[in-house]
Amino acid sequence: xxxxxxxxxxxEQDDRPxxxxxxxxxxxxxxxxxxxxxxxxxxxxxxxxNGYLHIGHAKSICLNFxxxxxxxxxxxxxxxxxxxxxEDVEYVDxxxxxxxxxxxxxxxxxxxxxxxxSLPEKVNxxxxxxxxxxxxxxxxxxxxxxxxxxASDYFEALYQFALQLIRKGKAYVCDHTPEEVDRxxxxxxxxxxxxxxxxxxxxxxxxxxxxxxxGEFPDGARTLRAKIDMxxxxxxxxxxxxxxxxxxxxxxxxxxWCIYPMYDFAHGLSDYVEGITHSICTLEFEVHRxxxxxxxxxxxxxxxxxxxxxFARLNVTYTIMSKRRLLRLVQEGHVRGWDDxxxxxxxxxxxxxxxxxxIRDFCDRIGVAKRENMVxxxxxxxxxxxxxxxxxxxxxxxxxxxxxxxxNYPEGRVEEMTAVNNPEDASMGTRRVPFSRVIYxxxxxxxxxxxxxxxxxxxxxxxxxxxxxxxxxxxVVKDPETGEVxxxxxxxxxxxxxxxxxxxxxxxSTLHWVSAAHAVDAEVRLYDTLFTVKDPDSTPEGLDxxxxxxxxxxxxxxxxxxxxxLAAPVPGSCYQFERLGYFCVDSEDCRPGAPVFxxxxxxxxxxxxxxxxxxxx
RNA sequence: UGGGGCGUGGCCAAGUGGAAAGGCAACGGGUUUUGGUCCCGUGAUACGUAGGUUCGAAUCCUGCCGCCCCAGCCA
Numbered sequence: 001x002x003x004x005x006x007x008x009x010x011x012e013q014d015d016r017p018x019x020x021x022x023x024x025x026x027x028x029x030x031x032x033x034x035x036x037x038x039x040x041x042x043x044x045x046x047x048x049x050n051g052y053l054h055i056g057h058a059k060s061i062c063l064n065f066x067x068x069x070x071x072x073x074x075x076x077x078x079x080x081x082x083x084x085x086x087e088d089v090e091y092v093d094x095x096x097x098x099x100x101x102x103x104x105x106x107x108x109x110x111x112x113x114x115x116x117x118s119l120p121e122k123v124n125x126x127x128x129x130x131x132x133x134x135x136x137x138x139x140x141x142x143x144x145x146x147x148x149x150x151a152s153d154y155f156e157a158l159y160q161f162a163l164q165l166i167r168k169g170k171a172y173v174c175d176h177t178p179e180e181v182d183r184x185x186x187x188x189x190x191x192x193x194x195x196x197x198x199x200x201x202x203x204x205x206x207x208x209x210x211x212x213x214x215g216e217f218p219d220g221a222r223t224l225r226a227k228i229d230m231x232x233x234x235x236x237x238x239x240x241x242x243x244x245x246x247x248x249x250x251x252x253x254x255x256x257w258c259i260y261p262m263y264d265f266a267h268g269l270s271d272y273v274e275g276i277t278h279s280i281c282t283l284e285f286e287v288h289r290x291x292x293x294x295x296x297x298x299x300x301x302x303x304x305x306x307x308x309x310x311f312a313r314l315n316v317t318y319t320i321m322s323k324r325r326l327l328r329l330v331q332e333g334h335v336r337g338w339d340d341x342x343x344x345x346x347x348x349x350x351x352x353x354x355x356x357x358x359i360r361d362f363c364d365r366i367g368v369a370k371r372e373n374m375v376x377x378x379x380x381x382x383x384x385x386x387x388x389x390x391x392x393x394x395x396x397x398x399x400x401x402x403x404x405x406x407x408n409y410p411e412g413r414v415e416e417m418t419a420v421n422n423p424e425d426a427s428m429g430t431r432r433v434p435f436s437r438v439i440y441x442x443x444x445x446x447x448x449x450x451x452x453x454x455x456x457x458x459x460x461x462x463x464x465x466x467x468x469x470x471x472x473x474x475x476v477v478k479d480p481e482t483g484e485v486x487x488x489x490x491x492x493x494x495x496x497x498x499x500x501x502x503x504x505x506x507x508x509s510t511l512h513w514v515s516a517a518h519a520v521d522a523e524v525r526l527y528d529t530l531f532t533v534k535d536p537d538s539t540p541e542g543l544d545x546x547x548x549x550x551x552x553x554x555x556x557x558x559x560x561x562x563x564x565x566l567a568a569p570v571p572g573s574c575y576q577f578e579r580l581g582y583f584c585v586d587s588e589d590c591r592p593g594a595p596v597f598x599x600x601x602x603x604x605x606x607x608x609x610x611x612x613x614x615x616x617x
Numbered sequence: 618u619g620g621g622g623c624g625u626g627g628c629c630a631a632g633u634g635g636a637a638a639g640g641c642a643a644c645g646g647g648u649u650u651u652g653g654u655c656c657c658g659u660g661a662u663a664c665g666u667a668g669g670u671u672c673g674a675a676u677c678c679u680g681c682c683g684c685c686c687c688a689g690c691c692a
Contacts, residue, residue: 022631048692083691178690185688189619192688223690233620235688244690263692287621287687310622312685317628323692365640367630369623372685376628379641389654424654455652464650499650510650579651606652 023368025309029067029278038277038304041073042112042135045099046080046151046267049091049251051323052338052345053098055359055380059314061099062363064280065107076112076135076274078149082266084250092251094338096148098346102356111138112274113146120157120273125302129164131157131273132303151261151270152252158261159213161269161299162224162242166205170298171242172198173208174225181223184230185238191231192238198227212245215258219245224259228294236291240264268292269299271306279306282313283370314366315374318529319344320537325545334549335530341598342530342553352527353574353584353600354380358387374535381601388574388582388600393421393428396466396512397577397597398561399524401440403516404488406471409437414515417467417498433563435468438516440561442579445511446488448476453610455508457488464510466578470496512578519561522595524583526555562595569595579603 032038043064047057068075077099081087103111112135120133131154136146165171174195176184186192200208209224211217224243232238242265249255271279279292289308296305315321326343329335338345341352349359362383366375396419416432441457450458457463462472469492477487495502499510533539533548566575574584581602589596 046692050692080692086691181690182688187619187688190688191619220690225690235620238688241690246690260690262690267692283622284686285692289621312623365629367640369630371623371630373629376641379629382641385653394651423649423651453652466650468650507650509652512651576651576653579653581653603651603653608652610652 024370025063025278025280025311025368026067026070028307028309029071032277032307033071040277041068041071042076042275042277043068043073043280044076044078044112044149044271044274044276046078046270047095048080048083048086049088049095050083050086051091051327052094052343052347054321054323054326054346055316055319055344055349056314056321058102058346058359059363059366059368060280060282061102062360063311063368065103065110066364067278067280068110069107073110073277074112074135074137075107075110076149076276078151078270078274079252080263080267080270081150081152081250081252082261082263084246084248084260087251089251092148094347098350101350102346102359104356106357106360108138112136112149113138113141114149116145116147119153122157122160128300128302129160130302131160132275133273135274149270149274150252151266152250154266154270154273155253155257155261157273158266158269159259162209162261162265163206164299165226165242166209166224167202168298169202169227171205171224171226172200173205173212174198174223174239174241175221178220181241185235186230188233188235192235194230195225195239198239209243212243212259213257215247217245219247221245226265226291226295226298228291234287234290236264236288237294240291264288264291265295268295268306268308271308272296272301272303275303276306277304279308281308281310283310284313286310310370311368312370312373315372315535315537316344316380317374317377317534318531318536319377320531320545322537325537328546329530332546334546341525342527344530351584351587352598353388353582354384355387355391355574358383361387377529384601385582385604388576390424391422392574392576392582394419394423394578395566395575396433396514396563397522397524397566397575397580397583398440398442398512398514398519399526399557399577399580400443401514401559401561402443402446402488403486404439404441404471404490404513406437406439406469406490406492407474408491411437413437414517415468415497419467431565433467433565434515434518435465436515436517439465439513440516440519441465441488441511441513445509446473446485448485451611451614453614455607456511457490457509462493462507464496464499464507465492465513466510467499468497468513469493469499470501470507512580514561514563516561518564520564520567520595522560522562522566522597523589524557524560524597524599525586526557526599528553528555560597566595568592574600576603 045064065075120131123130174197184193223241225239228237230238243259247258292308339347339351362380415435419433421428445456447458471490471492475489476485530553531548532550536548539545569585571585571587582600583597586596
């Protein structure tokens with residue numbers, strides 16, 4: 001990809017599509033470039049490390065890195081960690097890994113990181129104090145260890161900026177209790193009341209703020225507030241809190257601080273410190289934009305200000321996106337962890353077998369706009385199938401085995417049949433699959449009494465065993481107790497080796513199979529949606545969202561039979577089990593000789609559709 | 618009833634005054650040793666609604682309706 005020690009030149013963007021996606025954000029960026037307001041594009045992806053990244057974050061990652069990539073710019077990964085109570089290093093690690101995985105091979109050359117431990121530098125530009133922290137791009141790292149940016153690395157700079165605001169008379173220390181502040185804020189249609197401490201002298205504010213930092217006051221005793229306008233129609237302009245006191249240790253700064261900046265104060269200035277040009281966030285922050293701009297303008301900043309713009313967050317049917325609720329699923333044991341393959345988390349999707357490329361394709365297809373939206377899960381699944389269809393090797397696996405004895409096939413004889421690995425890609429070659437007298441087929445592929453339009457095996461019917469022979473069912477063996485079919489008897493036509501009849505006769509279906517004597521035993525996990533309703537985030541009043549959990553979201557199958565080529569599969573690798581779906585080797589629970597597969601997604605199933613239509617009529 | 622947004626086919630989404638892109642889903646057909654893939658075909662006389670401007674409006678103006686966000690010392 002890139003020369004390890006080449007600092008001079010950027011790697012080429014070789015696979016850039018000719019027609020890049022256009023949306024209102026890219027238009028704005030283009031315009032800013034054209035007007036010379038900026039000379040390079042720098043975006044950022046700023047998650048709070050208080051949970052794992054999910055498909056909604058993927059949209060934001062693809063947007064921010066996509067813009068950086070398209071305009072030969074950069075996208076900084078930044079932990080927005082200004083609230084010590086909720087954040088944890090476990091999350092910063094997972095976030096970092098997930099981002100890298102998602103952008104790998106696509107935008108990794110745009111990922112802005114910084115040397116481990118580096119802090120913003122104080123510089124003086126035309127007599128004005130400035131703080132700046134340069135990013136290091138992967139191709140210029142020269143082997144030095146890098147890490148994400150952290151808002152918490154700017155606490156000192158932020159403190160200095162706060163001091164500046166106080167000196168300018170634009171911020172003050174307020175002694176009101178949280179309840180008082182609440183009451184005095186007024187209502188959307190009613191102006192608020194000014195704090196009793198609003199006109200405190202600058203010197204007193206400076207002293208008090210310093211003592212807040214020193215730890216002289218308990219949590220909640222005082223805050224630093226911006227002095228804006230208590231009667232502003234936009235409530236975020238009614239003297240918002242900039243700093244609060246929290247005697248808590250922070251995952252990144254330890255016990256160095258007991259005052260922590262609020263989002264609105266920290267975010268825009270963090271953007272500024274990193275030289276971000278476009279700060280893209282979700283719609284709910286739109287009402288914060290005036291405050292974002294007020295803060296930047298209130299300070300005497302020598303460099304160009306970042307611009308905040310908003311887009312609509314992603315919603316997907318049958319899934320929840322709230323981090324709080326995802327955390328509950330994990331904590332209450334409804335799933336087996338953040339990376340449970342049923343989770344909409346990036347790590348869950350990865351474990352499920354969704355390729356990063358498919359997720360990116362999905363994010364590209366859903367577009368970016370400001371409209372509330374609910375994208376159908378089917379689109380995501382389509383993207384996954386499309387990608388896997390191209391890349392996944394085909395293989396035969398029987399999930400619910402039904403024994404078939406081919407009566408006229410010699411006992412003890414084994415033939416090696418030639419199977420193609422991927423009909424979409426001849427370069428993936430062929431393999432040999434053993435065939436013998438006793439095989440397994442899918443239970444679902446046999447019906448003693450076939451329903452209408454059923455093309456598969458039933459008494460007297462001839463079908464093809466893929467890559468092997470045409471067989472005709474001659475009878476069944478039933479369990480005398482239950483009446484259940486436990487074995488199918490059949491005869492084969494020796495003239496049809498490979499699956500074609502010399503006389504040109506056709507059969508209606510082709511079945512996958514596995515030779516009983518050669519089969520590999522495996523566990524296969526089938527997944528369905530985690531919820532039974534399209535919009536689990538909006539459960540009716542009084543009900544908890546967990547009540548729409550799908551109790552059949554996981555089905556574990558033991559004793560599945562795989563063709564022998566799957567005896568020792570590589571964890572994480574994906575296969576198409578012919579006629580069934582795409583399955584990937586579980587990266588956690590696989591043991592040598594005991595493979596575990598996750599069903600990534602089924603194949604499209606016309607027969608299932610016919611059946612449900614039949615039962616619906 | 619304050620402020621900020623948004624309304625184009627089932628779901629996304631282009632469109633920026635001159636004959637409503639595209640994708641997913643659905644349905645029909647063809648090919649097929651995966652009821653997969655692939656290929657072909659079918660849908661808004663219409664862009665929340667009512668007016669207005671214009672030779673001409675989804676695009677401009679006005680009113681109305683609907684939905685979302687904002688009163689954390691969360692982000």
